[in-house]
Amino acid sequence: xxxxxxxxxxxxxxxxxxxxxxxxxxxxxxxxxxxxxxxxxxxxxxxxxxxxxxxxxxxxxxxxxxxxxxxxxxxxxxxxxxxxxxxxxxxxxxxxxxxxxxxxxxxxxxxxxxxxxxxxxxxxxxxxxxxxxxxxxxxxxxxxxxxxxxxxxxxxxxxxxxxxxxxxxxxxxxxxxxxxxxxxxxxxxxxxxxxxxxxxxxxxxxxxxxxxxxxxxxxxxxxxxxxxxxxxxxxxxxxxxxxxxxxxxxxxxxxxxxxxxxxxxxxxxxxxxxxxxxxxxxxxxxxxxxxxxxxxxxxxxxxxxxxxxxxxxxxxxxxxxxxxxxxxxxxxxxxxxxxxxxxxxxxxxxxxxxxxxxxxxxxxxxxxxxxxxxxxxxxxxxxxxxxxxxxxxxxxxxxxxxxxxxxxxxxxxxxxxxxxxxxxxxxxxxxxxxxxxxxxxxxxxxx
Amino acid sequence: xxxxxxxxxxxxxxxxxxxxxxxxxxxxxxxxxxxxxxxxxxxxxxxxxxxxxxxxxxxxxxxxxxxxxxxxxxxxxxxxxxxxxxxxxxxxxxxxxxxxxxxxxxxxxxxxxxxxxxxxxxxxxxxxxxxxxxxxxxxxxxxxxxxxxxxxxxxxxxxxxxxxxxxxxxxxxxxxxxxxxxxxxxxxxxxxxxxxxxxxxxxxxxxxxxxxxxxxxxxxxxxxxxxxxxxxxxxxxxxxxxxxxxxxxxxxxxxxxxxxxxxxxxxxxxxxxxxxxxxxxxxxxxxxxxxxxxxxxxxxxxxxxxxxxxxxxxxxxxxxxxxxxxxxxxxxxxxxxxxxxxxxxxxxxxxxxxxxxxxxxxxxxxxxxxxxxxxxxxxxxxxxxxxxxxxxxxxxxxxxxxxxxxxxxxxxxxxxxxxxxxxxxxxxxxxxxxxxxxxxxxxxxxx
Numbered sequence: 001x002x003x004x005x006x007x008x009x010x011x012x013x014x015x016x017x018x019x020x021x022x023x024x025x026x027x028x029x030x031x032x033x034x035x036x037x038x039x040x041x042x043x044x045x046x047x048x049x050x051x052x053x054x055x056x057x058x059x060x061x062x063x064x065x066x067x068x069x070x071x072x073x074x075x076x077x078x079x080x081x082x083x084x085x086x087x088x089x090x091x092x093x094x095x096x097x098x099x100x101x102x103x104x105x106x107x108x109x110x111x112x113x114x115x116x117x118x119x120x121x122x123x124x125x126x127x128x129x130x131x132x133x134x135x136x137x138x139x140x141x142x143x144x145x146x147x148x149x150x151x152x153x154x155x156x157x158x159x160x161x162x163x164x165x166x167x168x169x170x171x172x173x174x175x176x177x178x179x180x181x182x183x184x185x186x187x188x189x190x191x192x193x194x195x196x197x198x199x200x201x202x203x204x205x206x207x208x209x210x211x212x213x214x215x216x217x218x219x220x221x222x223x224x225x226x227x228x229x230x231x232x233x234x235x236x237x238x239x240x241x242x243x244x245x246x247x248x249x250x251x252x253x254x255x256x257x258x259x260x261x262x263x264x265x266x267x268x269x270x271x272x273x274x275x276x277x278x279x280x281x282x283x284x285x286x287x288x289x290x291x292x293x294x295x296x297x298x299x300x301x302x303x304x305x306x307x308x309x310x311x312x313x314x315x316x317x318x319x320x321x322x323x324x325x326x327x328x329x330x331x332x333x334x335x336x337x338x339x340x341x342x343x344x345x346x347x348x349x350x351x352x353x354x355x356x357x358x359x360x361x362x363x364x365x366x367x368x369x370x371x372x373x374x375x376x377x378x379x380x381x382x383x384x385x386x387x388x389x390x391x392x393x394x395x396x397x398x399x400x401x402x403x404x405x406x407x408x409x410x411x412x413x414x415x416x417x418x419x420x421x422x423x424x425x426x427x428x429x430x431x432x433x434x435x436x437x438x439x440x441x442x443x444x445x446x447x
Numbered sequence: 448x449x450x451x452x453x454x455x456x457x458x459x460x461x462x463x464x465x466x467x468x469x470x471x472x473x474x475x476x477x478x479x480x481x482x483x484x485x486x487x488x489x490x491x492x493x494x495x496x497x498x499x500x501x502x503x504x505x506x507x508x509x510x511x512x513x514x515x516x517x518x519x520x521x522x523x524x525x526x527x528x529x530x531x532x533x534x535x536x537x538x539x540x541x542x543x544x545x546x547x548x549x550x551x552x553x554x555x556x557x558x559x560x561x562x563x564x565x566x567x568x569x570x571x572x573x574x575x576x577x578x579x580x581x582x583x584x585x586x587x588x589x590x591x592x593x594x595x596x597x598x599x600x601x602x603x604x605x606x607x608x609x610x611x612x613x614x615x616x617x618x619x620x621x622x623x624x625x626x627x628x629x630x631x632x633x634x635x636x637x638x639x640x641x642x643x644x645x646x647x648x649x650x651x652x653x654x655x656x657x658x659x660x661x662x663x664x665x666x667x668x669x670x671x672x673x674x675x676x677x678x679x680x681x682x683x684x685x686x687x688x689x690x691x692x693x694x695x696x697x698x699x700x701x702x703x704x705x706x707x708x709x710x711x712x713x714x715x716x717x718x719x720x721x722x723x724x725x726x727x728x729x730x731x732x733x734x735x736x737x738x739x740x741x742x743x744x745x746x747x748x749x750x751x752x753x754x755x756x757x758x759x760x761x762x763x764x765x766x767x768x769x770x771x772x773x774x775x776x777x778x779x780x781x782x783x784x785x786x787x788x789x790x791x792x793x794x795x796x797x798x799x800x801x802x803x804x805x806x807x808x809x810x811x812x813x814x815x816x817x818x819x820x821x822x823x824x825x826x827x828x829x830x831x832x833x834x835x836x837x838x839x840x841x842x843x844x845x846x847x848x849x850x851x852x853x854x855x856x857x858x859x860x861x862x863x864x865x866x867x868x869x870x871x872x873x874x875x876x877x878x879x880x881x882x883x884x885x886x887x888x889x890x891x892x893x894x
Binding site for chain 1: 582583621623626628629634635637659661663664665667668669671672675676678679680682683685686689690692693694696697698699700703704705707708710711712713714715716736739740743744745747748749752755756
């Protein structure tokens, strides 16, 4: 069984199915298709399928012609028909793992993927999970489902055994949208198999598309690795956010200090403060470990503290906004405020967990009249939490001058900081973007 | 005034005085002397002076012949006679900044240095402070002392003015003992002057001996930079220490996970867990900011949490020791335990704040009979807190076999891990040193 699958993988006659055509699944599917594997993209979102099959992209940093090429070469197509999973030899799950409103893991997407795979699972198939999740997910949720696959399918009384009848691994995605130096294929990939055979197959598959695979001893270890990476970021961002508040009282510029520390050639990595955490990983993943740790009667104090501080940052920005308006004898209540940048980080259109959305909410609560501008986000999309019907305001001289305060939330490279500063009454810069652009004057406050 | 001093610095006729002939001051003095500056080393420790003046070293990683060379060339001598400060043009303070028993800054060394400099300060002299300390020290403690120098000296009623009559800067040391890649001269150096002239002089002086100077806007910013560097380390070490405890419950090896995460080519820096924090910087410096922040009614929660976790680690190691002994039906009480490694980090002889000292205390409290071995530390030195009269035990087959438990605290490269494992009854490895040396068996526990 293993030998047959390995052979198919080695000679690229294996068909690869990828569940979830988002930021992770789509670029991975394109890699496999480009390398010559027939690749099927599965998604429950019906809007995505015709776009993909006509060679269009719905993700800003993934170019349409990359999709078009593999569609034209018939190496890739997308579908909502999960019965086509029976046509695949290897299945990779790239679905979201959000938190619910109580900061608990929402495993719906992984569970639903597991169930639909179990419904169609064939002897000899390989399955990998890539979603960031708590240690134990692969072995505690997917493995039992797949071992019961013959029962679920009604095709037999005997269970499957992992490592014998099917193969299972966890391999965390490390996508970094808009990273110009590293992309899917060039970022080393950690892989943990449930059994040594599972690991062997996983490595042989990923080795076709990834520059370097990094085997670890278990799916658990691979799951923990991804969490550590994001916990590290979450905590270090929270640390500089806390230090921003401490240093500000001492009349010390935190950005200057971080830049100076970054000249140390060892033992330091620079993180910069901001208006709050955004994106799909850093604000969310750490709490997967917190949740799981409770099962073992243990707390994750650093994660909790980082969450506390990072969650507080938008409130801090609002305090600063009130403070700089107050210096000009104005109140938040009734002020016209323009938020620059809606996306959660610069030069992308990704709105997931963007702190700008929280800023709009908080400013409105205080009675401010709020608009926004983002060259990448013409209209604010509806999210799980927010549904603003707002459109990006044009950055003209007249428009800029009409606001009491310009609040820079996302430091897009496209912004003409000189023009903005020349035509604004007052600026609150949460990213140190103006000074980085060489602009410093008494209208610009940092915060 | 400034021009004359700059000229002396530029043509290397300036005499440099360095106060504090320890881990920081001595290598810096050697750099200046090697570059051709007449350099005087000041220290209150009378034992050090004849050693230095005869070309001997009392610091393991500083080679005697380096000292001998500059003594022989008459470019360097050491003295306890601080009146010789009048013979210097530039004075650099490299004294310790410990914490007292209430975790408050002990500024005695800086204050005493300041006072003795003020006693001898001449118009036109330059003074730099290198000791890690809270933001504000240079301007709040040294500057007033030096401005009053003429009064202190009884030589006049007029005060000195900083930037006019004398020059003052802060430039944090970044020494990393035993770092084979970077040393005093090749580590970029952050410099903050009280006035632009102070900065100019500081840069011109340090540029003679340091590969790259990094000017910042104020001594405050330079002070904060050094603290950020060490806070970053303290917090990231505490984070992996916390995760060690969390992952252990989940049957996940934290060292494997850190190594796997370290394959991410961006956005991650690896830190490893251990038996507690040691050394003169990381356990201490962060609390300088905590102390100062209270003056501004603000807390430094990350520093407090890191302190809490790192301080707990030796207790955790003791729990683990009790656990592995218990598995073998033994109690801590009455067990013979050998601690491997007394220095706070590998391959050095530095005992400052070493967690091994705490481990000895805790083990004895529980009734264990404790010995230690350290190839770099033949006898345990007396420290502010501990005075054990213990000598390093030889690592023979017979000796090793006589202990119920070998507790590895410091992973010196010199250790023959194979030999140790073959001749030990039970091992608790707090550094993952045995596995790194390729040795894994049922007698070795990690913790």
